[in-house]
Amino acid sequence: DTYRPECFAPAPGTSTISYEAKEGPYKIAFVNGFAGNDWRIAAIQAAKAWAARPENAAKIEEFNVVSVGNDSAAQIAAIDNFIAAGFDAITFIAVNPTAFEPVIRRAERAGTVLVPFDNVLDTDRVVQINESQVELGRLKAQTVMDLLGGEADKILMVNGLPGNATDRDRRIGMMSVLENVEGLEIVEVVGNWDTGTSQKVVSDALATHGQFDGVVSQHGAAGTINAMQAAGHPIVPMGVDGENGVRMLMDELDIPGISASQAPAMSAIALEAAVALLEGNALPQTVYLPIPQVKSEDLAPGVNYFPDLPKSFNTGTGFPDCFAPFTPEELLGQTADNT
Amino acid sequence: MATSPSPIVRLEGVTKRYGATVALDGVNFDCNAGEIHAVLGENGAGKSTLMKIIAGVIQPTEGVVHVDGEPVALRSPREAVSRGLVCMFQELSLIPDLTVRENLMLGAPGTGLGRLSGRTLTVACDLLARIDGGHIPMRARLADLSLAERQQVEIAKALAREPRLLILDEATSALNASVVEKVFTVIREESARGIGVLFISHRFHEIEALADRVSVFRNGRHVETFDNGAYDYPAIINKMVGQKIDDLFPAKPEAKPDAEVVLRLDGFGWEDGLKDVSITLRKGCITGLGGLDGQGQARVLQGLFGLLRKTEGDIVLDGREIQIASPKDAKRPDISIALVPEDRKTEALVLQQSIAANMQLAALGVDGVPASDPVLYRPYIDALQLKYASLDQPVGQLSGGNQQKVALTKWLALKPRCLLLADPTRGIDVKTKTQIYELLRRLADEGTAILLLSTDYEEFIHLCDETHIFYDGRVVRHLQGDAVTAENILAATLNLPAQGGTHA
Amino acid sequence: MSLAIARRLDLTTLLPFAATVLLILGGSLFFPQMLGIGYLSQQLQIAAFLGVIAMGATIVILLGHIDLSVPWVLGGAALISTTLAGTGDPLLTALAIPAALAFGGLIGLINAVGVALLRIPSMVWTLAVNSMLLGISVLYTGGFNPKGEASATMNWLATGKLAGIPVAFLLWMAVAVGLALMLHRTGFGRYLSAIGYNEKATFLSGVSTPSVLFAAFSIAGLCSALGGVLLAGYANQAYQSMGDPYLLPTIAAVVIGGTSILGGKGGLLGTVGGVFFITLLNSILSVMQMSDAWRSIIFGVLIITMLMVQTLRGREG
Amino acid sequence: MPEFLRANRREAIAVAVLLFLLTVYLSTHPRGMSTYVMTIWANQCLILALAAAAQFFAVIVRGIDLSVGAVMALTNTIASHVMGGEGISLLGGAALVLAAGVACGLLNGALVVFARIQPIVVTLATASIFVGLALILRPTPGGVINYDLADAMTLDVLGIPTALLITAAVIGLFWIPLRRTGLGLGLYAIGSSEQAAFQSGIQVPLVRMISFGLGGLFAGLAGLYFSFVTTTGDAGIAANFTLNSIAAVVLGGVALRGGVGSLIGAIAGAFILKTIGALMFFSGLPPLAQPFVEGLVLAAAIAIGGADVLRVRNRLEVFAR
């Protein structure tokens, strides 16, 4: 009974939210946090690519994107500003999951639709677009354990940026699987979602802990693989994220496992959701997007990874169940200077 | 001369060691209420150390300090001041970034961390006026004052703290005779009111004019204390330096007005600090620059050393006109001008670095000069009799006067064609002065052109061949030969009509 | 030079080396492998990235200045080199490293313009330059997204070995010795510390202090850029904010090495020790799977302890 | 008056630049000048302003405090534990938060004064410790601040943003009086010349400790006000505020070599910095170009301060800066 459930899949046990329809065209803003990060750049590009597609452009009167840095106060100010400026909807990647209650209240009063995504809020009062971070972690761990026939002695787990809800949930997801494997030693290192850092800490882990039966990793897994190569570590099953470079390596080295990505293109889904809500449709309060994933055997250049794009490029260019994924050209066609 | 039997301070067997150096060695010394007590000694004799101990800046390694007969431990200047022991330091105790007003209020008696009282200020202001510092704007940043102006502020600050014992450590070294006279008047009045005054100076005429008693120090030892006038100069100098010095100044060769010209300034000017200054430096000739503080004489030196942008007029060296854009330029072998600046602590030396490093800093990178070869500096170190523990000792550990010697050596080693000196003998003891004077004379005879900015008119009279007196950025008088007399110099500095000499 | 080194071999300089040895011994109680060649030579390699950058930082800090543009000079250099190598064109690939270094030098000059000519405090000017560089690389990546690849040379420099010794480490040592020679053979080192103590007096000694500042900052830029090239060769790619983890550790390494943050006093050798200490400390805390909270607490406490020992020694000596 | 302006040249420039930027910002804002817009603006400015104040007390005595952000993070996480309640408990909570700030400051001070380690280095290390503690208190963001109190502090009074009233209070009720005390003078004296200050009878260690204590207090206030704006605790906020607080004081004409500048300047600098950021909201600039432009404007704003050095005609004077 919610709008396009094949795309806006409801999270288990979530409620539905709808507002009464508004006349278009709409003023919409995307308030990003930190910008100096490939994933975020891709997210911004996807958002602009979405807004540029004719069918969407028609519905939009004004589309603003700002990046406020890692400062929740500044992000609150930005959102408040767009509310004050009478914007109809605001999507954002929350710098902090618990800092926006008052803003939500002010948005409600002003009749502005808020749609957080990627780093979402601990709230049930607005529609949130994300992949299930727990599931993202679980999926990687489960795949690795399946490939290992459910048994392993030692697993390496490369975590993301500490003190961050996204990282926490992904770890919880991985743990939910690994904890149930008895006799399993889990070695955790902190990779900060950063290829170079991952490479260093994994090198050290290999040098001190010796061999692992499998590896589960968040962003930066290219570093993890490099480190294993350098240490002459045998190829073992891996669950990794979706950067271009990681998929290249997986394919090249025939690493068994899965690349499941937190796809930057979800910035476009968030906008799609915003419009849907403004048009009066009902959406699940928590949307769990179908996680874009590729098993190593299905890796194909030009299809799910792109040899002539940077390794730091994030392959999550779309959610087929929602709309035709963006072509790299489409993303880049949006060169920064034609807004 | 009122000398009360009970001394305000009495030092008993006081010794101060700095590592190997013994700055003070078992000194017994006292200063009474109502007396002006001069302390004499060559550079590094321990005078400042003595004063710092009485002022609570440093603590003695051995020995006791008695205040009003009570043995006391003066742990900080704060404690000393609270007992009425106030020091006017050789290295000033003023805050560069604060205004004159704020400096005068800083740490004034009664003001703790709480509210400031304007009372001390009014006292200080009229003191300042009485020592000819009335023109100094209360709102001016201290750093923007000339050294002389700063010394005036320091004196007023010290006096305003209602001292029972006032310590003046070369308090007047940068002041000019006329200002010094005013300072003395104030000091005499204070001592007449029963205040004790401890007074360090290297200028004999000052001591003669002021002191009731005189104490002589040598190598950290208290040699003798006697009433002023008990001995004549040579005797006193003998006690100071342990040898006879017959004349302070070397014999002055008769003027050679037609000697070849080394350097010529033509219509030299800069902003409103300098107007149409023309000076000619001849071979073998020492040229003096005089005048009240801040009349522009230092500007001339700065201009010749490439420190002033957009100067007017020409600088002509050996007949060819030259541009000097920076000190590096000035140092170039084909120009070879050296400046020994006015403020040794901030401008002439890198106090944290060793004596060797400091001496080499100017020579480094000059082609044909073996900068790191000690032999290069040895002759000057010897001629000036630098008092040091080792060449690797930080310059900051040297006494004021010895620091000055390092600053001189550093530049003399380059054998500059033209030597610019800003008050080079400030804070230098008589013996060293004579050495410096001889050195300068010798250099002049060897063909170095010397421009000597001084605040001590004796140097114009006895050392310089000719002297330019500045007033308000201009040369108001060019004194030569017999016209160079104390009266003329003083008259000129105040820009009064002269009884001789040629108007510039 | 050997003489100059010898002079610098005082205990403050040796302290970080000693501390590093203690760290390794301590760590080996939990992980005997830490005494193995494999782990140790790996630390030499990883230390090299921080090390190269810290060499430049030392020179700037000796001046009494600081260079906060390290992160995005590093990132920019990585981006430039991988972009050129990524084209596959042999000529451009050959240019990858020189171009990156040139970029670093150029930014160094821009830093110096602000500091030496406009007299803006380096701490804020280099910070502003850093944020401009961030902006440019976001603009560039977002706008063009060129294929990036480290060249074979870059890989070799970062991960190769010569006679069993990591090339990165040898390169770092080469840089260190080169700079040390420059510092002690020429007047440059003298000028650095003289300016660090008293710039005015140095200028009045006929030293062209601005040129010294320009030289120092461009050397720092070069070092950061070289660090970027190495890191790109190591990760075999460039990515945004890859330089962020290097700013504070660099400063920490320099001061632990006994160089005064106020300028004047210090030297390269101490920094080498500081780099070893920081690298080993991070590595050990990481393999011990210490929680992030405790990692940073221990990190802070150890640094303070080191500095306390240092100042205590300083006051005795 | 011109005399007054000359004496406070640096502050005057800062305030002028601020007014200019604010005018530009308000003119680009679709909603224009209004209580809501001003409140939003003032709130985030005040956070950095308080951080800058903390930085000011380190810089004025010739130090740098790299732990400002860390202390904010720590106090913010503490607040998220003790300020969720009601009524009087909130007062206690606030007191606790500020006490923690002061404690951090005094720890820094002690290490500087007694262990004789350079402030910048001390705070580099303690920052790491404070963040660690903050992470223990809040491994991930969470906790709440009493919303009514938060609203009271972050909305407006009779149309005037509370944040601006607080700013005015800090200047009028704290800074101006402090400047007229021996302590106020002592801070500048120590920063300008410690030796001279000592010889003038200033209790250098005491004054320095007080200065660091005040720094900690303001970092705590910044953390507290950050808590009011975000109504939650987050250990990850440190990085931003530390470097920005330094940039802010410099923009406000405070000399990093110590002894020069004023709290008013520091606060103005913080407002400038945040306004530059706010300019992006409705600038219409391409999103990926904004970070660059922001950096550019920052650099320009800083360079303006330095530009007049080009007019100096006595080369020695550039060193006095």
Ligand SMILES: Nc1ncnc2c1ncn2[C@@H]1O[C@H](COP(=O)(O)OP(=O)(O)OP(=O)(O)O)[C@@H](O)[C@H]1O
């Ligand atoms: N901080 C210090 N460390 C080491 N030695 C010092 C220190 N201060 C002074 N000295 C030494 O103590 C001796 C006395 O110095 P002091 O400054 O008292 O001499 P002075 O009589 O004031 O000389 P001047 O007339 O040049 O000022 C000198 O040899 C000096 O080198």
Ligand SMILES: Nc1ncnc2c1ncn2[C@@H]1O[C@H](COP(=O)(O)OP(=O)(O)OP(=O)(O)O)[C@@H](O)[C@H]1O
């Ligand atoms: N950095 C400065 N900024 C502003 N004014 C200054 C500065 N330095 C000096 N002045 C002022 O300019 C005038 C000239 O100063 P200066 O002391 O250089 O003259 P001077 O000829 O050296 O005097 P003297 O050598 O007798 O001390 C003085 O009134 C001084 O207060």
Ligand SMILES: O[C@@H]1[C@@H](O)[C@H](O)OC[C@H]1O
């Ligand atoms: O979700 C994360 C995103 O917010 C960050 O910017 O990059 C890594 C992603 O996993």
Ligand SMILES: [Mg+2]
């Ligand atoms: Mg002396």
Ligand SMILES: [Mg+2]
């Ligand atoms: Mg002068």
